[in-house]
Amino acid sequence: MELNEIIEQRRSKLASLKEKGSGGYSSPKFALSEIGSLLVNFQEGKKAAIAGRLTAMRSHGKAVFADLRDGTGRIQLYFKAESLGKETLELLKDVDIADIIEVEGELFKTHTGELTLKVENFFMLAKALRPLPEKWHGLKDVEARYRQRYLDLVSNEKVREVFELRSRIIKAIRNFLDEAGFLEVETPMMHPVAGGAAGRPFKTFHNEYGLDLYLRIAPELYLKRLLIGGLDKVYEINRSFRNEGVSTRHNPEFTMLEAYRAYADY
Numbered sequence: 001m002e003l004n005e006i007i008e009q010r011r012s013k014l015a016s017l018k019e020k021g022s023g024g025y026s027s028p029k030f031a032l033s034e035i036g037s038l039l040v041n042f043q044e045g046k047k048a049a050i051a052g053r054l055t056a057m058r059s060h061g062k063a064v065f066a067d068l069r070d071g072t073g074r075i076q077l078y079f080k081a082e083s084l085g086k087e088t089l090e091l092l093k094d095v096d097i098a099d100i101i102e103v104e105g106e107l108f109k110t111h112t113g114e115l116t117l118k119v120e121n122f123f124m125l126a127k128a129l130r131p132l133p134e135k136w137h138g139l140k141d142v143e144a145r146y147r148q149r150y151l152d153l154v155s156n157e158k159v160r161e162v163f164e165l166r167s168r169i170i171k172a173i174r175n176f177l178d179e180a181g182f183l184e185v186e187t188p189m190m191h192p193v194a195g196g197a198a199g200r201p202f203k204t205f206h207n208e209y210g211l212d213l214y215l216r217i218a219p220e221l222y223l224k225r226l227l228i229g230g231l232d233k234v235y236e237i238n239r240s241f242r243n244e245g246v247s248t249r250h251n252p253e254f255t256m257l258e259a260y261r262a263y264a265d266y
Contacts, residue, residue: 022094065077094124094127194214195220217241232261
């Protein structure tokens with residue numbers, strides 16, 4: 001099926017949800033738990049409410065199994081006709097993979113040992129009008145991956161791990177410098193002179209001052225001024241900009257760390 005046909009079909013389901021009083025876009029109704037926490041602290045028969053994105057659906061006669069994922073993990077859902085009211089079953093017909101839903105029910109383990117939530121109530125939080133990238137092969141177009149990071153994140157668990165690892169690395173660097181007595185500062189992003197490194201700057205204009213300014217290519221000059229002012233150990237982790245080539249190893253906008261310490265050498 002072509003993409004425009006899929007979108008039109010999902011728009012029809014959204015209209016159906018609105019006719020049934022669901023709306024298609026709403027706020028959570030329950031106090032929500034994180035899926036990762038439920039997996040770690042599993043209790044048979046415990047009631048729980050969770051929300052996330054549907055990543056798979058499997059129909060087995062009068063029962064439907066589905067996979068729900070949030071930022072902390074994945075859990076299997078079990079929809080059984082006997083456990084759901086007639087109105088809820090009608091809503092289920094308008095659900096697609098990629099929709100964001102809220103479910104409430106009881107935890108149990110299947111005969112294969114998979115932790116599952118037996119759904120008693122569910123609500124549509126956000127109807128997805130576009131499908132996810134193809135399940136098994138993911139998002140293969142490199143251009144699309146870099147320009148539509150949100151799709152890459154949804155379809156590739158390894159990408160999420162890279163984001164999380166980057167955050168932990170930056171946090172570790174901050175902790176190291178803080179414990180060494182450095183002070184984290186923020187210096188201007190717009191400079192009257194392009195300096196601090198050899199690079200081609202982005203140029204802008206300040207209307208109020210009638211002044212040409214440059215997005216910084218490095219924070220060096222302002223950090224050194226802070227040393228002159230008496231701050232002996234300073235560092236900054238922030239964005240810098242260079243109007244140059246683009247590749248997987250170089251981006252015009254990037255995060256830079258610079259640290260300066262008075263009365264010290266290498």
